[in-house]
Amino acid sequence: MKKFLYTLIFTVLLGFLFTGVALAQDNTPPTDDEVNAVAHKLYCPVCESTPLDVCPTEACRDWRELIRTMLAEGKTEKEIIQHFEAQYGARVLAEPPKEGFYWLIYLLPPAVILAGAVILFRSLKEWTKPKAAAPVSSGARSESSSSEKDDYVARLEAELKKQK
Amino acid sequence: MFAEFGYGILVVSFLVAIYSVFAAVYGATNKSAAMVESARRSMLLVFPLLSLSAAALIYLLVNNHFEVAFVYEVTSRSMPTYLKVTAWWGGQAGSLMFWSWLLAAFTSAVTIRKWDRDIEFLPWVIVVNAITLIFFLGMVVFYENPFTRFWLVGGNVEPHMFAPLNATLFAAPDGNGLNPLLRHPGMVIHPPMLYLGFVSYVIPYSFAMAALITGRTDDRWIRLTRRWSLWAWLFLSFGLVLGGRWAYDVLGWGGYWGWDPVEIAAFMPWLTGTAFLHSVMIQEKRGLFKHWNMILVILTYSLVVFGTFLTRSGVLSSVHAFANSPIGPFFMAFVSLTLVVSIALVIWRWPILRGETEMKSMLSREALFLLNNLLFMSVLVICFWGVIFPLVSELFTGQKVTVGPPFYERATAPIFAALMFLMGVAPLSAWGHSTVQTLGRAMWKSAVAALIITAILFVTYTQNIIALIGFFLIALVLLVTLQEFWRAARARQRAQGENFLTSLSRLMGRNRRRYGGYIIHISMMLMAIGILGIEIFQKETQGSLAQGEQLNIGGYTVEYRELASWDDQGKGVNFTRAVVDVYEDGIYLGELTPRIDYYFDSQQNMTIPGNRSTFRDDLYILLVDWQPVSSMGATFKIFVNPLVNWLWIGSLLFLIGIIFAAWPDKDPAEEPVRAARSVRQTNAAD
Structure with missing residues (x-):
């Protein structure tokens, strides 16, 4: 008896679950916004550099309809994107997948920039190393600044005087 | 004939x-x-x-x-x-x-x-x-x-x-x-402006090469081409801005910049050009970094030719690439050849390009300018690699990939933030020498005020952390820059006994480049407000409406009223124009008329948005599709683009700033300040 009850409850729950899914599918056809949200993450396989959600061509319209159908079938965004990638290659993704050769696009710029920064700071340190006590022959622009006074104003006033 | x-x-x-x-x-x-x-x-x-x-x-x-x-x-x-x-x-x-x-x-x-x-x-x-x-x-x-x-x-x-x-x-x-896209007034002047910018950068480059070849490597070449570089920068900037406006008006995707390879092609020389604009000042004032300025002007020239190559050779097929042609290899050869020869010249003249003074402080203005250069170069590296990576990938893996906005936005956003911070700090630093104390003293008031503004925005406008960081930096730069105007004008007022406005205008007139530069900094911040607004707060929705139906977005209600389609044989265009009524919180604001123009001769569509623009936001409506039969249903895509108008206002101020800085005048301050050393250098070169 107990067993029967459990089975009954289980069946009913399962039934609810399925009808629930079915209801969700029937009642809410994907909106344009849901379609666009997925399409925005994909790039038109024909007209390069154009996101699928804004591409005006007939082909892209069909692809958006495909997304709508897939959404209606209950496919997730990830599945749809995977489908497009499998079908048309990595170019439909907004940026290359993080794998293999494609890592280069993500790693090279930071490496170069870092190298640049290191070189710059090394040279800066080199240049600003306090040389022997003798003052370096400075540019005509560097004004002597008394420490107690706002040296900005001093500098400015000196410049103004020069212009008079 | x-x-x-x-x-x-x-x-x-x-x-x-x-x-x-x-x-x-x-x-x-x-x-x-x-x-x-x-x-x-x-x-x-x-x-x-x-x-x-x-x-x-x-x-x-x-x-x-x-x-x-x-x-x-x-x-x-x-x-x-x-x-x-x-x-x-x-x-x-x-x-x-x-x-x-x-x-x-x-x-x-x-x-x-x-x-x-x-x-x-x-x-x-x-x-x-x-x-x-x-x-x-x-x-x-x-x-x-x-x-x-x-x-x-x-x-x-x-x-x-x-x-x-x-x-x-x-x-x-x-x-x-x-191509109908090119029939827009913005597009009629956008290419000539870009080309003017491109071409005028050839002139500073030619002077730099002349200086290297003749061995006269004082900063005469820089002084001679200062105005040229400014005008070149003006045209290039104007071309970029016009391109953005054109995209916003006719490309129908609700944005102004899509990180398209061809946009980047024009943006890259702008980056080196901007770095050059800053770093020549170090050479003029302090006689430092002569090698670097040469390299920057060479890079700019190469990128100009490279940019023309990208747009013209069809090597990257993109929305702009209207043509494919056999000229690609020649362009490549020319770019490589000129680059190699120019760099060889720099190396040949390396010893006589030494700096005339020493760097004294890591926080001096010249050091900060150098940091600015590093940041601009970083953006360049990202852009360059992003543009050519699809080709590299195709070459090595046979697979062409897309490098789209997410890549560029993620990579460049922190650098742009750092540039903004630098824009707030650098104007306060002194040539030759600054310390944390002097900088702190000069900027603490602005920093505190910027924090207060950010706090107010946090309470009243947004809790988005990136937006708040952005707004803080914008407020900081604006305050620091305005304070610069204020302090200098006050100082002059005290010294000369003029009234404040006279002081301010004379001060600016005497230092066109400095204050033109500050105007440009302010305009950049206005543009940044627009960019933050549209990038972070943009809302969009799309829906098919029957007559009388409504769509709601961001407080606006858009009601579809009617649609008409007619041929204009004289112009060779079919116009399809929808009329929608716009309400905000129940109050009628007016009608908008998004339309699609179909050009018979080229068989192409042009999507013209209906746009209602205010300082707060743009309501930007596109007609996506319609049913031609009696039911007259239509599909609309609607964007709310907050603050985007500040981008265009900033652009206008930006132009004013450059023209102010570049305007020819007989400025006594123009005379070389380092005359003595220049002469010495010239003699040495002879």
Whole structure:
């Protein structure tokens, strides 16, 4: 008896679950916004550099309809994107997948920039190393600044005087 | 007749340019002033010659000479005359010729200046400009000839310049017509502006090369080309801004910048150009970083040619790439060759390009300028790699990939934030020497005020952390910059006893570059407000409406009223125009009319948004689709773009700032401040 009850409850729950899914599918056809949200993450396989959600061509319209159908079938965004990638290659993704050769696009710029920064700071340190006590022959622009006074104003006033 | 004439003149100008190179080199190496003068005059001749050739082409364009292939491709009978004229730069061949014509004009302008004390530069300036011109003219003469005509040969229509055997001229009854996207007023002036910017950067480069070749490596070349670089920067910036506005108005994706490879192609020389603009100041004031300035101007030149190559060779097919052509390899060769030769010259002259003083402090203005350069270069590295990576990938894996906005946005956003911070700090630092204390003293008030503003925004406007960081930096830069105006004007007021406004205007008049620069900084911050607004807070929705139905978005209600579709045979366009009523919180704001124009000749659509623009936000409505039958349902895509207007307001102020800085004047402050050292340097170079 107990067993029967459990089975009954289980069946009913399962039934609810399925009808629930079915209801969700029937009642809410994907909106344009849901379609666009997925399409925005994909790039038109024909007209390069154009996101699928804004591409005006007939082909892209069909692809958006495909997304709508897939959404209606209950496919997730990830599945749809995977489908497009499998079908048309990595170019439909907004940026290359993080794998293999494609890592280069993500790693090279930071490496170069870092190298640049290191070189710059090394040279800066080199240049600003306090040389022997003798003052370096400075540019005509560097004004002597008394420490107690706002040296900005001093500098400015000196410049103004020069212009008079 | 006109085609042969135009082409003939083109060939003659090509030959004259070649002659001027030889004459200039001979004149310079044999100290023959007469030969240099001959080179100068032949260079002066190229511009009127090319103008004649251009006049012939324009005649053909305006008078529907569809036997000329270029005319057939870019015009049609229904186009108004002004568009037929501007179609000159609407296609590959014409735009390369346009490039050459501009370069000839600029070179002429440079060669007729008074040369007295810089006469040793003259031949080499001519050589560099002429070689660039020869390259572009060569493309036009041999590969992309705008005067090529159609011939009927044994039943086939073939394009040739001159009549093949037994051929008759063939003229189509009507032309293809210009790509409708290019018929927008913004697009009519956007390419010439970009080209003006591109071409005017050739001039500073030619002076830099002349300085390297002659060994006169003081900063004379920088002083001579200061205005050129500013104007070049003005045109390039203006071209970029116009491009953004054009995209916003006609491309129908609700944005202004899509990180498209061709946009980046124009953005890259702007980055090095901007870095150059800052770093030349260090050389002028402190005599430092001469190598670096040379490298920057060389990079800018290479990127200008590279940018033209990207847009013109069709190597990256993108929304802008309207053409595919055989000129790619030649462009590549030219870019590589000029880059290698220029860098070789820098290395050759390395020893005499040493700095004249020492750096004294990591926080001095020159050090901060250097940091600014590093940041601009970082953005350049990201852009360059992003643009060429699809090609690299195709080469090595056979797979072409897309490098889209997410990549660029993620990579460049922190760098732009750092640049903004620097914009807030650098104006307060002193040449030669600054410390944390002096900087802190100068900026703490602004920093506190910026924090308060950010706190207010946190409470009233947004909790988005990125937006708040952005707004804090914007507030900081604006306050610091305004405080700079205030302090300097007050100081002058005290010293001179003038009233505040007189002080301010005289101060600015006397230091055009500095205060023009500050105006540009302020305008950049206004633009940043717009960019933050649209990037972070943009909302969009799409829906199909029957008449009388509504869509809600961001407090707005959009109600579809009616739709009409009609042909305008005179213009060769079918217009489909929807009328929607816009309400905000129940209050009627007015109607908007998004439409789609279909051009019969080129069979292309153009999507014109209905846009309601305020300081707070833009309501931007696109007509996506409609049912032609009686039901008259229509699909709309609606964007709310907060704060985007500040982008355009900032752009306007930006132009004002550059013009203010670049405006010619007799400024006593222009005289070299490091005169003594310059003389020493010149003597040493002699």
